[in-house]
Amino acid sequence: xxAIILAGGRGSRLDPYTRILPKPLFPIGDKPIAExxxxxxxxxxxxxxxxxxxxLADFIKLYFQDGSYFGLTIRYSVETIPxxxxxxxxxxxxxxxxxxxxxxxxxxTLDFRALYEHHIAMNADMTVAVQKKSIxxxxxxLESKDGRITAYSEKPTINYWASMGIYVINKRVLTLIPxxxxxxxxxxxxxxxxxxxxxxxxxxxxxxxxxxxxADLEKAKEEFKHLKL
Numbered sequence: 527x528x529a530i531i532l533a534g535g536r537g538s539r540l541d542p543y544t545r546i547l548p549k550p551l552f553p554i555g556d557k558p559i560a561e562x563x564x565x566x567x568x569x570x571x572x573x574x575x576x577x578x579x580x581x582l583a584d585f586i587k588l589y590f591q592d593g594s595y596f597g598l599t600i601r602y603s604v605e606t607i608p609x610x611x612x613x614x615x616x617x618x619x620x621x622x623x624x625x626x627x628x629x630x631x632x633x634x635t636l637d638f639r640a641l642y643e644h645h646i647a648m649n650a651d652m653t654v655a656v657q658k659k660s661i662x663x664x665x666x667x668l669e670s671k672d673g674r675i676t677a678y679s680e681k682p683t684i685n686y687w688a689s690m691g692i693y694v695i696n697k698r699v700l701t702l703i704p705x706x707x708x709x710x711x712x713x714x715x716x717x718x719x720x721x722x723x724x725x726x727x728x729x730x731x732x733x734x735x736x737x738x739x740x741a742d743l744e745k746a747k748e749e750f751k752h753l754k755l
Contacts, residue, residue, distance in 0.1 A: 527572045527642060528622045531563060533630030534580030534605055534614060548582040550630035551589060552743060554750050559737060560586070560630050561596070562750075568598050570639040572626065578614035580605045610710040615695070616703045629691040633746050634734040635753070636692060641728050645694035651723040652699055652715065655692040657730050660685045687727065690734055699723075 533550040550560035557565075560577075567575060575598060579586055583604045593600030603617045615627070626642055636655060645653035662683045669677040693711065702717045703709050718725050733753075735746040 527570075527626070527639075528574045528576065529567050529572045529626040529628065529638070530576045530578060530615065530618065531560060531628055531630045532578050532611055532614065533560060533586055534578050534583070534608070535631075548585055549737065551585060552631075552737065554633065554743075554747055558589070559633060560590070562633065563628060563630065564590070564593075564596050564598070564600070567626075567628075567638055568596065570637070570642075572598065572638070574599045574601070576601055576603060576618050576621075577630070578603050578605065578618065580608060580614075607706075608708060609706070610708040610713075611691075612703050612711050612714045613707060613709040616700055616705055621697055621700075623697050624694060625697070627693045627695055629736070631737040632691055632735070633737065633750060634690065634692070634730075635732040636690070636730050636734065637732075638692075641692065642694050644728050645726070648726045649724065650694070650726045651696050651718055652725045653694040654715070654725070654727050655690040655730055656687040656727045657690055657732075657734055658685060659688045687729075690730060691736060 533548065535549070551558040554562060564575060575593060577586060577590065577600060579602055583602070587602055590596070590600050603614060605614050605617065611629070624642070624645060626638060641653065641655055660683050663681050665681065667679045667682055668675055699714065699718065702714060715725060733749060735742055735749070737743050737746060
């Protein structure tokens with residue numbers, strides 16, 4: 527099985543720290559975020575990882591090298607201009623029929639193999655790992671029609687499914703991604719839906735952090751320090 531780790535972003539929300547260190551190499555305990563991911567993917571049965579790099583690519587290549595130290599194969603695809611979260615996939619050669627994609631700043635206890643097997647069982651074009659979230663409104667929410675109030679809720683809680691930034695994709699989807707221009711995963715999903723392709727979800731209640739700010743990083747460190755990852 528193959529997995530792609532997207533690790534090309536600049537991590538501007540963590541500036542100035544990312545001026546000297548790419549976000550996937552930020553430490554959680556005694557390991558960088560991306561090393562934890564590599565370890566989890568190996569345990570899940572993935573034998574090859576392709577890292578899509580851009581900003582400070584040489585730092586990541588120097589750390590992981592060919593992957594032999596970590597017990598699997600690691601190779602690299604380096605973008606020269608920012609291509610978003612989907613654009614880099616078009617640059618990767620020799621992909622399997624189905625492959626997993628995960629952002630390089632993700633920390634999760636998600637079972638990557640179960641996600642992959644769910645995708646295969648569903649014969650999906652794309653599977654998106656999702657997690658239920660909720661947001662509480664600070665205001666009363668009204669519904670109206672033709673100037674008349676039809677419903678009122680005082681500071682309701684709204685539930686929704688959030689994408690975890692983890693996907694399994696069938697190789698045929700790559701034809702929808704333009705060459706050498708910025709294209710993101712939401713763009714891919716929209717195109718697939720417009721073509722009535724098979725896009726499915728994989729519901730997760732696992733621990734999950736998308737490291738976007740220093741507050742996220744510190745909270746993740748606290749949550750993960752007791753886990754053997």
